[in-house]
Amino acid sequence: MTAALGIKGQCAHCDITFELKPWQLNAIAIEEPFDCPYCHRELELRCPRQLRHFKSLEYWALVRPSMVTFTCVVLIVALVAEWVGLISVIGQFNISLVVLLVHFMVLRYARHRQRITLNLHAVEPTLPIEQLTRIACARLGQR
Numbered sequence: 335m336t337a338a339l340g341i342k343g344q345c346a347h348c349d350i351t352f353e354l355k356p357w358q359l360n361a362i363a364i365e366e367p368f369d370c371p372y373c374h375r376e377l378e379l380r381c382p383r384q385l386r387h388f389k390s391l392e393y394w395a396l397v398r399p400s401m402v403t404f405t406c407v408v409l410i411v412a413l414v415a416e417w418v419g420l421i422s423v424i425g426q427f428n429i430s431l432v433v434l435l436v437h438f439m440v441l442r443y444a445r446h447r448q449r450i451t452l453n454l455h456a457v458e459p460t461l462p463i464e465q466l467t468r469i470a471c472a473r474l475g476q477r
């Protein structure tokens with residue numbers, strides 16, 4: 335996952351912000367809890383808004399390669415158009431300049447969207463076994 339780079343997570347317990355490793359990002363992607371590398375408590379991403387943003391990162395990662403392709407194609411087309419006399423040298427220069435400008439603006443925006451800090455929450459403890467058996471027994475007794 336190339337989108338992963340530069341994503342940070344903040345632990346709710348020790349308040350330490352750390353760069354998330356690829357395996358931790360995978361854990362978040364499949365909504366599995368993982369241990370905080372500092373206080374070793376289980377963490378998960380519970381905020382639905384951040385989870386949605388996190389999942390959209392995959393698409394933002396595609397922006398860079400598609401923009402590179404797009405820019406290259408436009409530059410080549412402009413060059414060929416100039417060669418065959420469809421546009422002037424100035425026209426070719428202007429098109430190239432505009433497309434490069436758009437290229438860097440889009441990449442800048444994509445990078446900005448990819449830089450996030452996730453607020454990681456502690457996993458709520460599940461009910462202990464004894465309590466579950468007591469509930470089960472109480473249910474059976476009601477019959």
Ligand SMILES: [Zn+2]
Pocket residue numbers: 345346347348349350370371372373374375
């Ligand atoms: Zn921690």
